[in-house]
Amino acid sequence: EPEVTQTPSHQVTQMGQEVILRCVPISNHLYFYWYRQILGQKVEFLVSFYNNEISEKSEIFDDQFSVERPDGSNFTLKIRSTKLEDSAMYFCASSAPGTGPYEQYFGPGTRLTVT
Amino acid sequence: AQSVSQHNHHVILSEAASLELGCNYSYGGTVNLFWYVQYPGQHLQLLLKYFSGDPLVKGIKGFEAEFIKSKFSFNLRKPSVQWSDTAEYFCAVRGQGGKLIFGQGTELSVKP
Structure with missing residues (x-):
């Protein structure tokens, strides 16, 4: 069964450093998402991406964040200058278009620890 | 604003007990609702x-x-729950643009 993959599984970085989180969505999917979950809190939507552009972003997704689909398979989330409060689990998801609601398939997540 | 609330933060049950996890949402339009599960790891x-x-x-x-x-x-x-149902359960509603809006999750622990 196809699945969403994410690398790395755990990233430790120092405050102020740039990080890139990588995701490989399911191959025939066209909609891509990033979510994050700070320890003990809700899973929160960050951004959605379709047709090579951002379709929606949350208030969390400020100028420090960017997303890219550099080739036909990867989908990346970049945080330019990490802050302590960026420490969280980051989930990538993808979905295929259809006539009903889109079922989002999630990756296993990347645990980002900012020290 | 769209939101989802799950009433139970942590539920502990014995095997074979019945389970009901609450989820309420606020969204005025057509609703698409989901339950996701996250097993440990x-x-x-x-x-x-x-x-x-x-x-x-x-x-x-x-x-x-x-x-x-x-x-x-x-x-x-x-x-009737089983020990293998031990996990965290998330209710979600599909919001504008397709994003999912999640509740805070309910941790279910099933004792063997």
Whole structure:
């Protein structure tokens, strides 16, 4: 069964450093998402991406964040200058278009620890 | 604003007990509702979804949920839980643009 993959599984970085989180969505999917979950809190939507552009972003997704689909398979989330409060689990998801609601398939997540 | 609330933060049950996890949402439009499960160390997996039709939805692993529009609820149920159901359960509603809006999650611990 196809699945969403994410690398790395755990990233430790120092405050102020740039990080890139990588995701490989399911191959025939066209909609891509990033979510994050700070320890003990809700899973929160960050951004959605379709047709090579951002379709929606949350208030969390400020100028420090960017997303890219550099080739036909990867989908990346970049945080330019990490802050302590960026420490969280980051989930990538993808979905295929259809006539009903889109079922989002999630990756296993990347645990980002900012020290 | 769209939101989802799950009433139970942590539920502890013995095997064979019945389960009901509460979920309420606030969203004025057509609702698409989901329950996801996250087993320890694993990714979020879809248990079941509702978008129209029969308000009683059956999902994988013996789970079901009932959409009650008048109560803005989508509670998850299972008649008899197993130790392997130990996990965190998330209710979600599909918001504008396709994003999912999650509740805070309910941790279920099933004692053997």
